[in-house]
Amino acid sequence: MAAVKAPGTLRRLREAGLETLVIATTSALHFVTPLSLSAAADSALHTDQSWFAPQPGAQHLRLARADLVVCVGASADLIARAALGLAGDLASATLLSVRGPVLWVPAMNEAMWLHPAVQLNVALLKSRGHHVLGPVSGSFGSSGEGAGLGRMAEPEEIAAAAMRLLSPPAQDFRGLRVLVSAGPTREYLDPVRFISNPSSGKMGFAVAEAARDRGAEVTLVTGPVSLPDPDGMTVRHIESALELREAVLHAAHDADLIVMTAAVADYRAAETKTEKEAKTAGEVSIHLVPNPDILAELGASKGRRVLVGFAMETHAGVERAAGKARRKNADFMLLNYPTREGTAFGGDDNQVTLVRPDASHDAWPRLSKREVAERLLSEARSLIGAGD
Numbered sequence: 233m234a235a236v237k238a239p240g241t242l243r244r245l246r247e248a249g250l251e252t253l254v255i256a257t258t259s260a261l262h263f264v265t266p267l268s269l270s271a272a273a274d275s276a277l278h279t280d281q282s283w284f285a286p287q288p289g290a291q292h293l294r295l296a297r298a299d300l301v302v303c304v305g306a307s308a309d310l311i312a313r314a315a316l317g318l319a320g321d322l323a324s325a326t327l328l329s330v331r332g333p334v335l336w337v338p339a340m341n342e343a344m345w346l347h348p349a350v351q352l353n354v355a356l357l358k359s360r361g362h363h364v365l366g367p368v369s370g371s372f373g374s375s376g377e378g379a380g381l382g383r384m385a386e387p388e389e390i391a392a393a394a395m396r397l398l399s400p401p402a403q404d405f406r407g408l409r410v411l412v413s414a415g416p417t418r419e420y421l422d423p424v425r426f427i428s429n430p431s432s433g434k435m436g437f438a439v440a441e442a443a444r445d446r447g448a449e450v451t452l453v454t455g456p457v458s459l460p461d462p463d464g465m466t467v468r469h470i471e472s473a474l475e476l477r478e479a480v481l482h483a484a485h486d487a488d489l490i491v492m493t494a495a496v497a498d499y500r501a502a503e504t505k506t507e508k509e510a511k512t513a514g515e516v517s518i519h520l521v522p523n524p525d526i527l528a529e530l531g532a533s534k535g536r537r538v539l540v541g542f543a544m545e546t547h548a549g550v551e552r553a554a555g556k557a558r559r560k561n562a563d564f565m566l567l568n569y570p571t572r573e574g575t576a577f578g579g580d581d582n583q584v585t586l587v588r589p590d591a592s593h594d595a596w597p598r599l600s601k602r603e604v605a606e607r608l609l610s611e612a613r614s615l616i617g618a619g620d
């Protein structure tokens with residue numbers, strides 16, 4: 233079904249100046265016409281049928297010489313065939329012969345995607361250096377039968393990911409240290425109950441990964457999230473705001489850039505019980521005390537470090553975010569609205585406005601969190617060393 237996004241993706245890739253060759257699997261041709269694919273690619277289509285037609289040279293070997301292979305709308309079936317090393321059809325045979333990078337853009341419903349068989353195959357492909365984009369959450373399918381995880385990434389995003397793989401990122405953070413905080417904090421009331429929030433950590437992880445890819449030495453301090461530790465950086469796990477403070481202040485002294493995406497609980501229980509509190513019949517009240525404001529503390533002894541915060545507002549966003557930037561002595565804040573569709577907690581996209589202390593601001597369009605991270609880093613990079 234997601235094969236219908238293939239022509240749009242091909243057009244984007246060609247707009248970016250790439251020459252494209254297309255293999256259509258037999259099942260893809262149930263959903264998209266050969267003509268729409270070959271027209272979008274501006275080249276002849278390669279299919280299982282053309283593979284068996286008498287032709288000079290092995291078609292899959294010639295196709296496998298591409299600088300990048302992108303599997304748009306990849307099914308559980310194609311992923312399994314590639315993971316197993318099968319070669320009974322043109323797409324699988326090409327994938328088995330390829331030497332360059334491979335980008336998978338899977339599309340299937342959540343139940344299939346999360347099945348251990350698919351997850352194992354995807355992990356296998358990743359362990360061979362293949363890249364995987366999505367699937368993302370959102371509705372999909374012609375009758376909206378799918379909701380939740382499973383919607384394929386959009387053509388624009390696929391093209392951006394493809395371009396990143398073809399042209400390695402600028403190493404503009406080489407020699408610089410970047411500290412990122414991510415995820416929620418947990419403020420325990422007793423050993424089994426805590427106050428927290430739904431932060432997924434995805435934004436902070438995206439910043440950390442983008443900084444690593446741009447050459448930075450990265451420390452990621454994260455609250456409890458369900459994301460695997462990224463490679464190529466130091467990862468510290470914390471739970472409470474006080475632990476976050478300690479880990480951040482420890483890593484802050486030699487950082488060039490600090491990005492606070494962590495959703496820090498503003499309050500903690502005045503006292504954490506060491507034993508589980510039994511329920512009582514009547515009402516209870518919890519005595520909360522404020523947590524330290526870590527960003528403000530970093531701002532108070534800022535030195536040459538560039539400081540970036542996130543502000544979540546439901547109203548008067550720019551004004552309030554600019555006020556926070558001034559109060560916390562941050563270079564800029566990225567303002568977002570948790571109540572807006574598509575940018576809520578846990579999503580894969582974010583729509584933010586960059587707000588400076590003087591309230592000047594730039595509204596960015598809705599972007600993937602990775603793209604937000606790239607823009608954040610570019611803005612921060614222009615400030616590092618600016619005062620020297």
Ligand code: CTP
Nearest residue numbers: 492493494496523524525526527541542543544
């Ligand atoms: N932050 C922090 N320490 C805290 C609270 C927040 O370092 N105790 C950081 C966050 O990581 C974020 C920024 O400050 O980068 C803004 O957080 P936000 O909760 O929006 O600001 P608050 O100062 O808590 O303001 P309010 O809750 O009143 O909106």
